[in-house]
Amino acid sequence: MRAIIKWLLFISVMGGFTTSAYAEVYLTPWLNYTGGGELESNDESSYDIEPSASFTLSVETDFQTGRLGLVYSHQSTDVSEVQLKTSIQYLLFQSSIYYALPNEADAYLGIGIGGSYIDANWVDNSTGFAASIFGGFEYPLNQSISLTTQARWLGTVVDNDTAAACNLPSNSSSGCIVQFRTDWMNQFSLGIGVVMKF
Structure with missing residues (x-):
C-alpha cells in the first residue's frame, strides 16, 4: 500500500508541474452513502x-478542461446477519473533465485508479488494486465555495482465498464460515460535498 501511495503522490506532484502557475486548488469533504x-x-x-x-x-x-488530484474514502460497516464488522478504505489518483451548463453550474465525468485497504478478519491480504468511475454536478455558491453532488462506482480486487468464522442468528444450529464471493468487489456511492477553492 505504501508503494501505491508514493506512486500516486509522485504522479500528482508531476501533474501539478504541468498546470498553470495560477491553477486553483480544490479541497472537498464529502458525505456519502x-x-x-x-x-x-x-x-x-x-x-x-x-x-x-x-x-x-x-x-x-x-x-486542461478538468481537474487532477487525489481522493481518500473511508467506510465502516457490518455484514448482514453474521455479526461481522469491516472497514473499507480507498486512495485513488483521479482525473475529470468539466462541462459548463447554462445555469452557471458544471457537469463532470471522471475516472480514478489506485488502491484499497480492507480491514476484516476474513481477509489476509488487505490491500488491492482499485478503480473508479464517477460523475456529478457542481453548483457555485460564491467565488470560493461550491456545492457538489456525485455518483461513483468503486471496484477493487479482494482476497477471496481466506475465510473466517461468523455468528449466525440464534435460531440457527449450524456453524458458519465466510469469505468474499469473488476476487472482485463492486461498490456504488452517492454523495454530497462542499468544494472550497484556494
Missing part, C-alpha cells in the same frame, strides 16, 4: 456488506 460487496458462507448462503455512510476527502487542481 455507499453500498456493495457480498460474502459467501460454507453452505453457499450469501451475506451482503451493509450500505452505510462513508466519508471522503478530495484534493484537486486545474488540468
